[in-house]
Amino acid sequence: MGDVTDLRARPAGYEVVRECLTVQQQAVPRSKLGRLFGARPLHPDARSWFGGALGEIHVGTLLDRLGPEWTALHAVPVGTRGSDIDHVLVGPPGVFTINTKRHPGAKVWLGERMLMVAGQKTEHLRNSRHEAKRAAKLLSAAVGAAIEVTPLLVLVGTASMTVKQRPADVVVLTDVQLVRWLTKRKPALEPELVARLASAASDLRTWQSNGDGAVDVSHMDTFAALRDEDAQARRRRLLWAAGGMLATVVVGYQVIPALLVSVLAALVGAPG
Numbered sequence: 001m002g003d004v005t006d007l008r009a010r011p012a013g014y015e016v017v018r019e020c021l022t023v024q025q026q027a028v029p030r031s032k033l034g035r036l037f038g039a040r041p042l043h044p045d046a047r048s049w050f051g052g053a054l055g056e057i058h059v060g061t062l063l064d065r066l067g068p069e070w071t072a073l074h075a076v077p078v079g080t081r082g083s084d085i086d087h088v089l090v091g092p093p094g095v096f097t098i099n100t101k102r103h104p105g106a107k108v109w110l111g112e113r114m115l116m117v118a119g120q121k122t123e124h125l126r127n128s129r130h131e132a133k134r135a136a137k138l139l140s141a142a143v144g145a146a147i148e149v150t151p152l153l154v155l156v157g158t159a160s161m162t163v164k165q166r167p168a169d170v171v172v173l174t175d176v177q178l179v180r181w182l183t184k185r186k187p188a189l190e191p192e193l194v195a196r197l198a199s200a201a202s203d204l205r206t207w208q209s210n211g212d213g214a215v216d217v218s219h220m221d222t223f224a225a226l227r228d229e230d231a232q233a234r235r236r237r238l239l240w241a242a243g244g245m246l247a248t249v250v251v252g253y254q255v256i257p258a259l260l261v262s263v264l265a266a267l268v269g270a271p272g
Contacts, residue, residue: 012060038236055102
C-alpha cells in the first residue's frame with residue numbers, strides 16, 4: 001500500500017462513487033425481460049450519485065490533461081463530516097477549487113448571486129464560495145503565507161446558459177470551456193511557491209488532522225462495470241425505440257396508400 005497521506009493518486013469522483021455503490025447495494029436484480037427491454041440497472045436513489053460521479057470523472061479527465069506545471073487533485077477529503085472538494089488545482093496562475101455539477105440537457109440561468117437549473121434555484125454558487133474560503137484557510141496555514149483560492153463552478157452537459165450577470169467571486173464555466181480558460185491564465189505565483197502549494201495540497205494532513213486517504217481501487221472497477229451495464233441498457237432502449245418508429249413507418253406506408261385508394265374509389269364512384 002502506498003502513502004495514504006498522498007492525495008495525488010486519488011481518483012476523480014472517488015467519494016461520490018463510494019456513495020453510489022453503497023446505495024446501489026439495495027437494487028433488485030433486473031429480470032430477464034427487464035434486461036431485454038433495457039431497464040436501467042441503477043437503484044432510483046443511486047441515480048443522482050451516479051450522475052454526479054460521471055461529471056466529476058469527466059472533469060478529472062480534462063484536468064489530468066493539463067501540463068506538468070499543474071497539480072490536479074480529486075475528491076479531496078476535508079473536515080470530519082465526510083465532505084470533499086471535487087477538485088483542487090495548483091499551477092502558475094494560482095490555486096483553484098472546482099465544484100463540478102452535471103446537468104445533462106438542462107437550461108441554466110446565471111445571475112450575480114444565483115444560478116438556476118431548469119428554473120430551479122441552486123446552492124451551487126454558495127457552496128463553491130465556501131469551498132474556496134475553506135481551502136484558502138487550510139493552505140495558508142500549511143505554507144505559512146496568505147493564499148488566495150479562486151472558486152470555479154464547472155457545469156457538465158448543460159444545453160445552454162443564459163448569463164444575466166456573472167458573479168464577481170465565482171468563475172462559472174462549462175466543461176467545454178474549462179481547459180481553454182485555465183491555459184489562458186497568466187502566471188501569478190513564483191515557481192517555488194507553486195511547488196510548496198502543490199506539496200501541501202497533496203498532503204491529506206493539510207485537509208484533515210486524523211484522516212485516512214486509503215483508496216480501494218475495486219470501487220472504481222465496480223463503478224466502471226456499472227457504467228458499462230447502464231450504457232448497454234440505454235442502447236437497448238434506443239434500439240427498441242428505433243424499432244418502434246420503423247414499424248410505425250412501415251405500417252403507415254402500407255396502410256395510408258390503401259386508405260387513399262379507398263377514398264378515391266369512393267369519390268369516383270359517388271353520384272354527381
